[in-house]
Amino acid sequence: MQFALLIFEPPQAFAARNADENDPYLGAWRAYHKALVEADIFVGGSPLQPPETGTTVRLKDGKRRVQDGPFADTKEQLGGFTILELPSLDAALEWAARCPAAAIGAVEVRPVSPEYLRRVTG
Amino acid sequence: MSASEQESTHRAIERVARESYGRLVAYLSSHTHDVGSAEDAVSNALVVALETWPRDGVPQSPEAWLLTTARRSFIDLVRHRQVAEASEPTLALLREESKDMTLSPEFPDERLKLLFVCAHPAIDPGMHTPLMLQTVLGLDAARIAHAFLISPTTMGQRLVRAKTKIRDAGIRFEIPQERELPQRLDAVLEAIYAAFGIGWDDMAGVDQRGRDLAEEAIWLARVLLQLMPGQPEVHGLLALMLHSEARRAARRATDGRYVPLSEQDYQKWSLPLMEEAERHLDEASSRGRTGRFQLEAAIQSVHAERARSGAIQWNAIMMFYEQLIRISPTLGTRTGYAAAVAEAKGAEPGLVALDGMDADAISAYQPYWAVRAHLLQRLGKTPEALDAFDRAIGLTEDPAVRAFLLQRRG
Numbered sequence: 001m002q003f004a005l006l007i008f009e010p011p012q013a014f015a016a017r018n019a020d021e022n023d024p025y026l027g028a029w030r031a032y033h034k035a036l037v038e039a040d041i042f043v044g045g046s047p048l049q050p051p052e053t054g055t056t057v058r059l060k061d062g063k064r065r066v067q068d069g070p071f072a073d074t075k076e077q078l079g080g081f082t083i084l085e086l087p088s089l090d091a092a093l094e095w096a097a098r099c100p101a102a103a104i105g106a107v108e109v110r111p112v113s114p115e116y117l118r119r120v121t122g
Numbered sequence: 123m124s125a126s127e128q129e130s131t132h133r134a135i136e137r138v139a140r141e142s143y144g145r146l147v148a149y150l151s152s153h154t155h156d157v158g159s160a161e162d163a164v165s166n167a168l169v170v171a172l173e174t175w176p177r178d179g180v181p182q183s184p185e186a187w188l189l190t191t192a193r194r195s196f197i198d199l200v201r202h203r204q205v206a207e208a209s210e211p212t213l214a215l216l217r218e219e220s221k222d223m224t225l226s227p228e229f230p231d232e233r234l235k236l237l238f239v240c241a242h243p244a245i246d247p248g249m250h251t252p253l254m255l256q257t258v259l260g261l262d263a264a265r266i267a268h269a270f271l272i273s274p275t276t277m278g279q280r281l282v283r284a285k286t287k288i289r290d291a292g293i294r295f296e297i298p299q300e301r302e303l304p305q306r307l308d309a310v311l312e313a314i315y316a317a318f319g320i321g322w323d324d325m326a327g328v329d330q331r332g333r334d335l336a337e338e339a340i341w342l343a344r345v346l347l348q349l350m351p352g353q354p355e356v357h358g359l360l361a362l363m364l365h366s367e368a369r370r371a372a373r374r375a376t377d378g379r380y381v382p383l384s385e386q387d388y389q390k391w392s393l394p395l396m397e398e399a400e401r402h403l404d405e406a407s408s409r410g411r412t413g414r415f416q417l418e419a420a421i422q423s424v425h426a427e428r429a430r431s432g433a434i435q436w437n438a439i440m441m442f443y444e445q446l447i448r449i450s451p452t453l454g455t456r457t458g459y460a461a462a463v464a465e466a467k468g469a470e471p472g473l474v475a476l477d478g479m480d481a482d483a484i485s486a487y488q489p490y491w492a493v494r495a496h497l498l499q500r501l502g503k504t505p506e507a508l509d510a511f512d513r514a515i516g517l518t519e520d521p522a523v524r525a526f527l528l529q530r531r532g
Contacts, residue, residue: 027528027531028515028524028528030512031512031513031514031515031528035512035513035515038513038516039485039486090271090272093271093272093273097271097519098516098518098519
């Protein structure tokens with residue numbers, strides 16, 4: 001089963017995106033990524049640039065609405081996602097707890113939906 | 123009623139709830155096997171107590187009062203369910219039962235039977251501990267869910283399913299026969315220990331299963347000891363947990379930094395808890411039947427000895443681990459053994475002991491990588507040490523331990 005870990009981070013985590021090589025948060029992420037790869041469960045994923053680099057598009061009444069910034073304005077913002085191949089939700093929660101973002105932000109675990117993907121891709 | 127009187131009434135309710143909850147649930151469910159209804163009945167009685175005691179005062183015998191109230195509610199609940207399921211024989215049995223349920227405050231303590239039911243081989247081993255915490259101590263599903271890293275809804279569903287199984291699968295409320303007792307008791311001890319969630323903290327290895335439930339686990343072990351005073355392993359388990367609990371204040375520096383066991387300031391260890399642990403260990407060994415928990419407690423006892431002698435007798439620890447591996451060759455035991463070998467004989471033989479472990483089993487086992495990283499670092503094998511540190515850090519949940527390992531990694 002595949003699970004997405006949606007990683008929500010506070011502003012200081014985004015600020016640390018440009019920190020030097022010895023930054024402990026970067027070190028923690030490096031180690032976490034290595035552990036995911038070594039455990040052979042890493043499917044894919046990527047960190048995202050800070051929320052202010054986002055641009056949100058909507059179509060309302062046939063008119064384009066473009067907004068600077070992220071979809072929702074909250075303290076903790078989506079900072080990345082990781083997709084893991086795991087046998088159960090219990091295992092996914094274990095890995096979510098080990099994610100460095102869990103201690104400073106939040107990690108939402110969601111099963112991906114292969115059924116819906118099949119309907120979409122036909 | 124004044125605010126302070128109200129406060130003391132609430133405290134009285136809390137106290138009696140804590141002490142009586144499991145006794146009442148065990149007693150009400152021991153004949154019908156309907157643990158869920160028994161819990162609901164006791165909860166209802168506590169709600170009534172919260173409403174009436176502040177107004178009418180705390181009754182003379184609070185437990186007897188709760189029993190009477192809970193019993194009434196229990197009969198209603200079970201009758202309701204029986205009518206729904208049209209099962210007259212059980213209802214007849216219950217009517218019979220209710221005659222026996224007297225007002226006497228002296229009702230039999232059936233908690234031991236309930237503990238054995240919770241850790242019954244027919245119940246999913248992963249649910250043994252949650253069931254005990256809920257039925258004997260009255261913890262709610264959400265709190266248990268947090269500790270076991272499961273969503274509260276899922277934990278609630280699993281608990282309900284387990285209780286339905288207890289009710290419908292004919293799991294008997296009884297003390298196991300002599301022949302089965304050692305194995306069945308092991309399951310109970312394991313479940314209590316799982317709630318304790320010991321941090322295997324000598325080399326920043328962390329293997330926490332249950333979390334934040336240490337006090338509840340100690341409480342359960344005390345209840346078990348009171349009910350089975352002659353079992354050396356019960357003393358052993360309690361000694362093990364008390365030794366670990368004694369070090370709680372020393373595990374973190376004042377700024378929140380993680381401090382590994384061998385570097386802890388022993389002045390911060392709790393002497394009364396250590397002494398109590400030693401008494402239980404003596405009591406256990408006087409019975410001449412060693413076991414897993416006694417050996418683990420003995421290892422902790424050697425660490426505690428540092429408070430007196432200033433040194434750690436690693437040879438003794440290594441020997442206890444050797445015995446432990448024979449009884450219980452778990453990943454934790456084998457990792458602990460390797461760490462002890464490294465201290466007693468050197469990093470190289472310690473590493474050899476680690477190399478003997480199964481590669482699949484250790485791939486996501488954090489304590490293994492933490493110990494391995496330290497040993498490789500001591501041997502100056504820098505690239506391999508960095509790699510092992512990364513594995514350990516990546517598997518760490520506790521931010522303080524993660525920071526500690528990142529710092530050691532350099």
